[in-house]
Amino acid sequence: MKKLLSIAAISALLTTAANADFLRVEGAVGAWQTSPTGTIAYNNNPSFDIADTAGLEDSTNMYAWVYLKHPVPIVPNVRLEYVNPTFDGKIASIDWDGNTYASVSNTLSMTQYDAVLYYNILDNLFWMTVDLGLDVKFIDGNYKISADALNSSAAVDQDFSMVMPLAYARGRVQIPVTNIGIEVLARGMSYSDNTVVDAEIKIDYTMDFIPVVQPGVELGYRYQQVKLDGGSLGLDANFDTTFSGIYGGIMVRF
Numbered sequence: 001m002k003k004l005l006s007i008a009a010i011s012a013l014l015t016t017a018a019n020a021d022f023l024r025v026e027g028a029v030g031a032w033q034t035s036p037t038g039t040i041a042y043n044n045n046p047s048f049d050i051a052d053t054a055g056l057e058d059s060t061n062m063y064a065w066v067y068l069k070h071p072v073p074i075v076p077n078v079r080l081e082y083v084n085p086t087f088d089g090k091i092a093s094i095d096w097d098g099n100t101y102a103s104v105s106n107t108l109s110m111t112q113y114d115a116v117l118y119y120n121i122l123d124n125l126f127w128m129t130v131d132l133g134l135d136v137k138f139i140d141g142n143y144k145i146s147a148d149a150l151n152s153s154a155a156v157d158q159d160f161s162m163v164m165p166l167a168y169a170r171g172r173v174q175i176p177v178t179n180i181g182i183e184v185l186a187r188g189m190s191y192s193d194n195t196v197v198d199a200e201i202k203i204d205y206t207m208d209f210i211p212v213v214q215p216g217v218e219l220g221y222r223y224q225q226v227k228l229d230g231g232s233l234g235l236d237a238n239f240d241t242t243f244s245g246i247y248g249g250i251m252v253r254f
Contacts (some may be wrong), residue, residue, distance in 0.1 A: 030249015
């Protein structure tokens with residue numbers, strides 16, 4: 001009887017080990033329908049609205065993310081992200097640093113790269129997952145004004161960049177007896193009048209008819225606030241902008 005119990009226990013352990021989520025890779029690529037709001041100011045000059053004054057319009061922007069989850073307890077898991085909010089607008093005139101530019105075409109871009117190191121606090125316990133960690137966000141931005149006035153093809157070409165660590169949290173609920181998941185993700189930090197907030201909520205559906213590679217789809221809403229103080233970053237301009245809108249993409253899980 002003891003031998004039978006021992007064999008049963010060993011078999012159970014081996015079965016559990018064989019089915020454990022030792023390594024998981026998941027990623028997605030999609031489009032974010034983004035609306036820009038907020039203001040830009042050159043040094044201490046009056047700020048102007050990026051939608052009403054600069055005429056920047058809604059745009060569709062690409063995003064991508066991938067994460068690697070592994071079984072080593074003390075080593076954090078990794079999530080990488082990319083998104084490129086870029087907006088164009090045309091207006092009759094705009095003021096910048098004391099100059100008035102006419103027949104203006106202007107562009108604002110804030111390319112972002114995120115490297116997230118996180119730990120699973122809850123790992124699919126009662127269909128719930130909770131991750132906490134650190135997101136290092138790199139923003140590579142540019143604001144450009146091209147105008148017919150002053151004989152200048154690029155009257156303003158303001159590059160800016162920053163690296164900012166953000167607190168990171170992710171919560172997920174897998175609806176029982178379905179392939180549907182609901183997820184909330186938030187990260188943010190504020191210092192020296194610089195603030196970055198990046199939050200989203202989504203629903204996804206994973207197809208499990210393929211045993212190794214599982215495709216899926218996701219649909220969600222994303223909100224970003226990027227507030228940059230030019231004085232603290234060595235820039236000539238201050239940015240207080242928000243980007244928000246729905247997104248959708250194709251997922252794959254290994």
